[in-house]
Every structure is written in C-alpha cells, then in structure tokens.
Amino acid sequence: VKPAGRTILASTIAKPYTEEITENVSKLSITPKLVGFLANDDPAAEMYANWTGKTCQSLGFDYELRQVDKNDLEGALIKANKDDQVNGIMVYFPVFGNNQDQYLQQLISTEKDVEGLNFLYYHNLYHNVRFLDPPANEQKSILPCTPLAMVKILEYLGVYNKLLHYGNRLYGKKVLVVNRSEIVGRPLAALLANDGATVYSVDINNIQQFTRGDDLSEQRHKVIELDSSEYSVENLAPTCDVIITGVPSDKYKFPTEYVRNGTVVINFSSAKNFNDDIKTKAALYVPSIGKVTISMLLRNLLRLIDNKNIRRLK
Ligand code: NAD
Structure with a gap:
C-alpha cells in the first residue's frame, strides 16, 4: 500500500532560500568571504568543510579553509576577527573536545559568528529578544543555524x-x-x-x-x-x-x-x-x-553584513 503521507527532502526546502541568498549576494558590492577553521583530523569534519566550500562557491561566496594546529587556533581566530577581508568565521568542532572549545567558540567576534553560537545570540534567543538594537529594531539578532x-x-x-x-x-x-x-x-x-x-x-x-x-x-x-x-x-x-x-x-x-x-x-x-x-x-x-542548515549559515552571513552596514550608516 502506498503511504498516505510524503517524504520531503531538505534540498526542496532549501531551494527558495538558496535562490534568495544568490540574489542578495549578487546585489552586494563585495564578494562575502567565509573562513572555516579545521584544527582536528576528523575525516567527517573535513568532509563537512569541503561541502561547505562547494555550497559557498555555488551561491557566490568566497570560502577559505584554514587548517591549523589546535594550539594555534586561538591566535588564528584573533587574526581573522581583525581582518576586514573576512566577513564570516566558523570552526569545525570538536577541537580539544572539552571546555576549551567553548572558549574558542566565544572568541569569534559577534560580527562574524555565522553559526550564531555567541553568548549574546543565545541570550537573545532564550529571552525572546529578536533585535540587537531596541527600540530602533533595525538589526535582527542572529539565530544558531x-x-x-x-x-x-x-x-x-x-x-x-x-x-x-x-x-x-x-x-x-x-x-x-x-x-x-x-x-x-x-x-x-x-x-x-x-x-x-x-x-x-x-x-x-x-x-x-x-x-x-x-x-x-x-x-x-x-x-x-x-x-x-x-x-x-x-x-x-x-x-x-x-x-x-x-x-x-x-x-x-x-x-x-x-x-x-x-x-x-x-x-x-x-x-x-x-x-x-x-x-x-x-x-x-x-x-x-543539512542542506537547510547550510543555507541558514549563509543567510546569517548576509545578515551580519547587513547589520554591520546599518551600524556604519549611523
Ligand atoms: P550531542 O552529542 O551534543 O547531543 C546529543 C543529545 O541527544 C543529548 O541531549 C543526549 O542526551 C541525547 N540523547 C542521546 N541518546 C539518547 C537517547 N537514547 N534518548 C534520548 N536522548 C538521547 O550531539 P549534537 O551536537 O546535538 O548533535 C546531534 C546529531 O545532530 C549529530 O548526529 C550531529 O551530527 C547532528 N547535527 C546535525 C546538524 C544539521 O544541521 N543537520 C547540525 C548539528 C548537529
């Protein structure tokens, strides 16, 4: 017997978002750049990193994978935070596999945290605060992807x-x-x-x-x-x-x-x-x-850029 329900694939759900993202990227004066940091030798993380790269490129983003020793990750993140050429940063966790990973995650600047894992964003989520700049409410908060x-x-x-x-x-x-x-x-x-x-x-x-x-x-x-x-x-x-x-x-x-x-x-x-x-x-x-998650990651990247532009115009 044929089931009464339907199976819906992530690619189908992601499609309108990938279209919207591609269109919004094409309107920007820059090519937004996402940097992924890989500091473990987990083949699954590497596969995910390659897949992020492919998706980025197909939607008009620059993607750079930086492979670093785990003990150099802190310095590499600080450098990327300061680099104006870098619009978004993500780390493929686990790195140390303990609480040090939380420290590294919080080190990523809120302006570049595409995954939405910063304390500020979690706090807003738990408190049902949807904007970064009340009462103007122009800059939407970032949600974990x-x-x-x-x-x-x-x-x-x-x-x-x-x-x-x-x-x-x-x-x-x-x-x-x-x-x-x-x-x-x-x-x-x-x-x-x-x-x-x-x-x-x-x-x-x-x-x-x-x-x-x-x-x-x-x-x-x-x-x-x-x-x-x-x-x-x-x-x-x-x-x-x-x-x-x-x-x-x-x-x-x-x-x-x-x-x-x-x-x-x-x-x-x-x-x-x-x-x-x-x-x-x-x-x-x-x-x-997964395909919807990565669309949200790139959508977050565009939102970070928008929010930064709003702050710059003030
Ligand atoms: P995690 O190990 O941190 O958390 C697992 C959770 O499942 C814990 O809350 C644990 O208590 C619970 N759990 C484990 N066994 C259980 C059981 N028998 N009954 C009830 N609860 C149980 O893992 P995570 O980081 O949350 O990731 C979970 C999975 O989701 C992984 O497979 C990960 O790869 C995947 N993931 C997918 C996406 C995506 O976008 N597709 C994103 C993040 C994580």
Whole structure:
C-alpha cells in the first residue's frame, strides 16, 4: 500500500532560500568571504568543510579553509576577527573536545559568528529578544543555524500557522524533541516554545517541558522537569503534532509505534533515527536537514553584513 503521507527532502526546502541568498549576494558590492577553521583530523569534519566550500562557491561566496594546529587556533581566530577581508568565521568542532572549545567558540567576534553560537545570540534567543538594537529594531539578532533551519522547515511544512500573529504561530502545537544539546536541542526547544508551542524536550536523563503557558500568557518560555513516573516518551509522543530527533547513534531508533498517524516527523541527526516504516505513520517526513542548515549559515552571513552596514550608516 502506498503511504498516505510524503517524504520531503531538505534540498526542496532549501531551494527558495538558496535562490534568495544568490540574489542578495549578487546585489552586494563585495564578494562575502567565509573562513572555516579545521584544527582536528576528523575525516567527517573535513568532509563537512569541503561541502561547505562547494555550497559557498555555488551561491557566490568566497570560502577559505584554514587548517591549523589546535594550539594555534586561538591566535588564528584573533587574526581573522581583525581582518576586514573576512566577513564570516566558523570552526569545525570538536577541537580539544572539552571546555576549551567553548572558549574558542566565544572568541569569534559577534560580527562574524555565522553559526550564531555567541553568548549574546543565545541570550537573545532564550529571552525572546529578536533585535540587537531596541527600540530602533533595525538589526535582527542572529539565530544558531540548526535551530533556525528547523524553524524554516516547520514553516515550509505548514506547522507554523500564518494566520496567527508573528511570535504566536505555533499556538496549540505540541512538539517532541529528542536531543537537548547546547548546540541544537535546548535552543530549539526554547525557540519553538517562544513561538507558542508546548515542547517536550527529551535527553538521556529526563523529559522537560518548555512552554509560555497553555494560553501563551508568558512573554518567554518557562521550563519544568516532568515527573518520570507520570510522563514518558511512550505516552507523550502520541499526543504530539511534531516529533524531531537528533540522537547521534546508529543504534538508536525512535519506536514507530509511538507515533500517531499524521504526525510531522523530522530527523536532524547524521544517523538515521527512524526505521523506514515511519513513512506509514508520518504525514510529512523529513529524513535529514543539512542542506537547510547550510543555507541558514549563509543567510546569517548576509545578515551580519547587513547589520554591520546599518551600524556604519549611523
Ligand atoms: P550531542 O552529542 O551534543 O547531543 C546529543 C543529545 O541527544 C543529548 O541531549 C543526549 O542526551 C541525547 N540523547 C542521546 N541518546 C539518547 C537517547 N537514547 N534518548 C534520548 N536522548 C538521547 O550531539 P549534537 O551536537 O546535538 O548533535 C546531534 C546529531 O545532530 C549529530 O548526529 C550531529 O551530527 C547532528 N547535527 C546535525 C546538524 C544539521 O544541521 N543537520 C547540525 C548539528 C548537529
């Protein structure tokens, strides 16, 4: 039997964004330059770096991969921060694989942080602050690119209801997110809750609920830990409109039987977190999201350039 739902590829969702990006790049007087720093010998990171380079070039950006010894990365980042020829900087983590990586990440200038991983941007996200320059509100804050990609995907899939006011467009939606990393899962849960959803955020230890309240009376989301004797993935999943997974393990599979018919299902892990039979349940299934993420990275780069131009004109 033919499944009732559809599989939607990231390339399809990314297309309008790549077109918009190409057009906006062509309007600039400069060729924007992204520099990627590779300071580990992880073949997966190198593959990702090459892929970033190819995407950059195809959309009209300059891309330079700088391979440095991990002990020289700090100096290399400081130099790139000061270099006017460099518009965007990213590092392929892990480098040291410990807290020193956070220090290196925070060292990237907010003016060049294409991934949106600076403390300033996270703080704005968690506090539902959408502009860098209130009350003028001309310079939009930067969002971390994977959570932002997820928002764009949910918009494309029609989970965001455009009839509702901006900022409330997930009102009434329930979303399960299996991953609570600082890079993706936690900011994603906050972002979706700030837009009005009730989010169940699952990690290896527990389940938390992120919500602005059933009636959205709160200005930003609140988090509570759910009692494990009452709440489980098994009993929450069937109540959800959307299920998002990001478990970095080939062995992990989200149980298809927990998924209600007609659910929107998205996997952002590089591992396949669903078995193929998910297609018999999902209304819309997005098996991977990388192409949308990289579009958001380059969109962030253009936004950084815009914001800088606005500041210069002041
Ligand atoms: P991470 O290791 O930092 O976090 C993994 C999260 O999953 C943690 O919150 C952990 O508690 C949770 N988890 C692990 N096993 C679980 C289980 N059995 N049940 C419930 N929760 C469990 O990883 P990360 O940086 O968040 O990346 C996750 C995956 O997403 C990786 O495969 C990574 O490559 C991919 N990723 C994809 C994109 C993209 O744009 N496509 C971007 C970033 C990361």
